[in-house]
Ligand SMILES: O=c1ccn([C@H]2C[C@H](O)[C@@H](COP(=O)(O)OP(=O)(O)OP(=O)(O)O)O2)c(=O)[nH]1
């Protein structure tokens with residue numbers, strides 16, 4: 166789906182007071198899969214993540230994701246590689262009916278303190294289609310060649 170595709174769905178964003186002045190989440194390049202999310206920590210009050218610690222970082226936005234889609238919150242590979250910063254629950258799931266502030270659960274797996282300043286691009290968000298399925302309890306399942314083999318049953 167291209168930038169000018171009329172069928173392209175819209176992501177509605179409600180800016181919260183502490184999101185004032187922050188750039189909207191946006192695709193950094195034409196073919197980017199994810200939109201970078203910025204930290205809505207207070208100006209002059211950076212959040213320091215010590216090694217091994219985690220924090221829920223505010224983004225300053227409430228989203229209205231169109232029905233049939235989800236948002237996945239994923240790490241940025243540069244922060245992961247250089248600083249050991251990742252999303253603890255990756256990929257974080259934002260449901261289309263969620264109306265709270267989007268937050269990013271960061272963890273510091275590196276060896277040094279990591280300082281999160283206001284506006285820093287801390288994670289990325291991928292919008293993805295969701296399939297909901299009907300659940301039916303049964304008493305037996307169909308036979309297959311694999312059967313119950315898993316977890317390395319086919320070798321390495
Ligand atoms: O990285 C994340 C993950 C989740 N959420 C919000 C949106 C999501 O719709 C809601 C619930 O997330 P999830 O279902 O993963 O958490 P839960 O522990 O199952 O909470 P709940 O009982 O509220 O569903 O929290 C975020 O803002 N960021």
Ligand SMILES: [Mg+2]
Pocket residue numbers: none
């Ligand atoms: Mg849940």
